[in-house]
Amino acid sequence: MSSGLVTSRRNRRTPYTDSVEKLGVSGYSIVNHTLLPKSFQRTVQEDYWHLKAHVQLWDVGCQRQVELRGPDAARLAQWMTPRDLREMRVGQCFYAPLIDEKAGLLNDPVVIKRAEDWFWFSIADSDILLWAKGLALGMSLNVEVSEPDVWPLAVQGPKAETLVARVFGDEIREARYFEFQERPFCDRTLVVARSGYSKQGGFEIYLDDGTRGDELWETLWDAGHDLEVSPGCPNLIERIEGGLLSYGNEMTRENNPLEINLDRFCHFGNEIEFIGQSALADIAALGPSQRMRGLLIEGDSCPPCGKPWPVVSHGMQIGQVTSAIWSPSLKHNVGLSLIDKNFWSSGMQAKVALPDGSMREAAVTSLPFTNA
């Protein structure tokens, strides 16, 4: 679904916006009040095949950092997430759901531990800066909460390691998944993490000087010509196939972490303290009433999913599709969906009600989709 975007200063440009404009960006989304390029004059399918074969530069500057720094930074970081951060080492990145007092999801950032008293939350689309500032002020914590001048650039695809090693040195190859190194770039030292919003492998570079966007983009671009480097963006087909969730799409404040299969990122003992702890324990005791599942939807290419589509069985709604698209690999439409407890087993048959009123046959599957 694409219509005109009327922009203003309120929709912030990133240090890479000039670069993507030169390369013919044709569509944006808005994340964290910031432009996120979403198309480059080729189809989502063309972009998908390129991402799976080569390497892409993604302007994900919208993944702004919420910085917690000071004596109470670790305490506040732990207070904000059910994930146990006690064993987290400097140099690690942790995917960490954030929940409110009712265990409703507020965001699902990657937490980056820069030092014992220094954390970055690399956020999805909600103003966690205000949440963290409100908590810190309300609790009179000794911590500085800010949004630093940091703008992630993602390098994704099977050739990403080759490209990043050319620019940041071969040592970066030693970084394990969800670990970062501090690597020199011109006169700066940048956080470079093996992470990113695809299953094709890659890195995220945390540029910490907004005036150097052109320089970083062009250095990577120039080093990648023979690797068929291209501008890109999170690819809807690839992320659904890979079961990667999107805050605001697959989850909102109405959802708890267990519903979207984040059980392994939740601690259920009393060794740590976090917001929503008792609400989450209550949900765990009963078990969640719905779960995020895959759906294979029959028929030809389905329309974009702009609002949730009902999933029905024997005339009763048993869930909703939150994102869906045609998969050229699986030759089916693939959907992410929240499915009620009695219907979430793999192989269950159901129907999906499309916006035009038509019904499509569908089958529940596990995530990620296989053979994609």
Added chain:
Amino acid sequence: MSSGLVTSRRNRRTPYTDSVEKLGVSGYSIVNHTLLPKSFQRTVQEDYWHLKAHVQLWDVGCQRQVELRGPDAARLAQWMTPRDLREMRVGQCFYAPLIDEKAGLLNDPVVIKRAEDWFWFSIADSDILLWAKGLALGMSLNVEVSEPDVWPLAVQGPKAETLVARVFGDEIREARYFEFQERPFCDRTLVVARSGYSKQGGFEIYLDDGTRGDELWETLWDAGHDLEVSPGCPNLIERIEGGLLSYGNEMTRENNPLEINLDRFCHFGNEIEFIGQSALADIAALGPSQRMRGLLIEGDSCPPCGKPWPVVSHGMQIGQVTSAIWSPSLKHNVGLSLIDKNFWSSGMQAKVALPDGSMREAAVTSLPFTNA
């Protein structure tokens, strides 16, 4: 500046989105993770002349409400704003800047007092829900903070009162500026306030049931045929001429309320307590170093202002333009700009550096622009 908007469930539809789609909406912005229609297949100038002559329906469902309800609601509301709320009566709406501990602006909502222990903050583009929840939780306040199922619809223009009175009864004519009444609509009772983001007069209707959007829109639409009712949206020409500020454009966390002329909404005594009180007192003692001013910019129609334009005098930057557009009434480009102290007097001459590198002559003026 218009390019494609790639939407998903994350960019929430409002109860009026179906209606504006039927009426040919051609461009959106995103505010509070929600679609805000911004164009309807006519120019901003055509829309401007219509707004000043007739009546428009605006889908401003994106102005979501942050509800504070319970014994500590009044205490939290006052804690969040430098505006003195002690004399606020039930039935009133107060424009109220929200600031952080450094007096940086976080939002500029209209606060609506529904009852002594019940407030709505009708917000601009930042997640004040998270700020209020964080504060309440951190301070262990006895207040429920939520985002209710409430979706404002604005009726703006000189014929707005006639249209609203036809639907909600003649008593609504007695509501004064920034007051609301609770008026019957079908089987509900809706808050209807004399307010809105234009200087042409009008009302905002706070629909509190998201399933009734079509009904409300169509009732107003059908009642307005002879009034030349039209879909519309906040008009950039009209709001700049009127000196209406936009959070994210004219102000960010980098700005304090005094810089943008909100002095009269700030209390400087010690009779109330609010976040940022000492920081704001310090700024007031010295006086702000810059102020929001109008600029009349020479030359033909200027491009859209997607990032701030430097304002210079004798080769030195003395400010920045934050929003600008051609005014057909004033036969000049009109701009909102932050101008340094020594240069902010009306009549001061300066130059504006446009994105293409050209320089335009400009003159500082007071706000709102006159003769518009």
